[in-house]
Amino acid sequence: MKVPFFKTAITGDEEQYVHQVLHDGNSFADKNFISKCENWFAENNGLKNFFLTKSCTHSLELAALTLGIKTGDEVIMPSFGFVACANAIALRGATCLFVDIESTSMNIDAAKIEAAITPKTKAILTINYSGVACDYVAIKKIAHKHQLFIIEDNAHGTGAKQGENSLGSFGDISTFSFDHLKNISCGQGGGIAINNETLLENFFVHYEFGTNRRNFFSGKENRYEWKNLGSNFPLSELNAAMLYSQLENIAKINGRFVQLWNLYFEKLNTLQTQRKISLPELSIDSYHNGHCFFIKTKNEEERNTLILFLTAKEISAQFHYTPLHSSEFGLTAGRFYGNDEFTSTESKRLLRLPLYYNMTDTEINHVISKVLEFYEIDNR
Ligand SMILES: Cc1ncc(COP(=O)(O)O)c(C=O)c1O
Structure with missing residues (x-):
């Protein structure tokens, strides 16, 4: 049995909505699905100022532009x-x-x-790894005390919550990904939530080619011109059509991700009890979206041996980020502050197991049995 690492979820309505865009003469101009998606985030996640972009990468670049980040500034972020x-x-x-x-x-x-804050620090950039929130109570306190912006990268966390709050609501600006490897996807797409409304005016200029086009189209100004740096950031109506059908089905999609995640956790817990591997630890009020399931092996060598073992059984398991601070360009683009207690060691131990919406029970049980077999646990 071949088990891929990921397959994009297709729920059934995607084709119909894309067809609608192609066959309705005005839909590209009307931006019907774009509005539906943006309203969905307002209504379901409380994100009043949510806008679609071409990718989370674009959203992050747009966030940096909107915050006026420039030469000489510093931004604190995880290296993982x-x-x-x-x-x-x-x-x-x-x-x-x-x-x-x-x-x-x-x-x-x-x-x-x-301790890493200096007079040059402008923002803290957080990543909700695997759809799990960072400690925003503490991070918001620090940001407030030092008057720093928070950029919340929520690429993994669409539909996830921490307590009552949706992920993507914690940053002054928060970013989302809908690429083909995310729970909710339109092939390639992203989103940005401007939660700090004082940034909105600046944001619109950068979002729309660096112009005041938005004010022109809404009748607030009688012409538009080049005002600042910008680009063509908005998503296309075709991509939005696919995305909307996925948002309508988010409970079903994320529900299955979480169900599979829980199954991995339950069945591999025996390895954790025997101190052979570590499993993710979640806070009690984390309502994550099951975006990724990782285990941590004893060390890098064991992780790589397990990858080869699973590959030989036609199961695709993958490591994740190589720390940015020690990568070739990271050595010139930034520096690590303080002690690297966990970044390098933990990233080398981390292994992501296959997890996708239409993964069958047979497939996941097969993966689990092979991981148990690797650790010589009798799972008959
Ligand atoms: C944490 C994080 N941020 C941003 C991105 C970029 O997302 P996109 O592919 O939508 O540009 C990714 C991609 O997986 C990611 O993992």
Whole structure:
């Protein structure tokens, strides 16, 4: 049995909505599905100012532009993170200041942020790794005390909550991904929530080619012109049509992700009890979306041997981010602050197991049995 690492969820209505866009003469201009998606985030996640973009990468770059991040500024972020987070800062000529992560969640360690703040610090960039929230109570306190912005990268966390609050509601600006490897996807797409409304005016200029086009189209100004840096950030109506059908089915999609995640946890817990592997630790009020299930092996060598073992059984399991601070470009674009207690060691131990919406019970039980077999646990 061949088990891929991921397959994009297709729920059934995607084709009908895409067909509607192609066959309705005005739909590209009307942006009907774009509005439906943006309203969905307002109504379901409380994100009043949510806008679709071409990718989370674009959203991160847009966030850096909107916050006016520039040469000489510093942005604090985890080194265990996606390169798009660091690029967004480096593209503005600013410096990435990498801080250690918690070994439990793999999220930035809030307790290590404050010591890294300097007069140059402009923002804290957080990543909700695997759809699990960072410690925003602590992070918001620090940001408020030092008057820093929070950029919340919620690429993994669409539909997840921490307590009552949706992920994506914690940052001054929060970003989302709908690429083909996310629970909710439109092939390639992203979103941005401007939760700090004082940033909205600036945001619209950067979002729409660096112009005041939005005011022109809404009749507030009688012409539009080049005002600042910008680009063509908005998503296409065709992608939005696919995305909307997925948002309508989010309970079903995320529900299945969480069900599979729980099954992995339950059946592999015996390995954790025997101290052979570590499993993710969640806070009691984390309502995550099951985006990714990871285990942590004893060390990198064991992780790589397990990958080869599973590959030989036609199961695709994958490691994740290589720490940014020690990567070739990271050495010039930023620096690590403090002690690298967990970033390097924990990222080398981490292994993601296959997990996707239409993964069958037979497939997941097969993966579980092979992992148990690797550790010589009798699972008959
Ligand atoms: C944490 C994080 N941020 C940003 C991105 C970029 O997302 P996109 O592919 O939508 O540009 C990714 C991609 O997986 C990611 O993992």
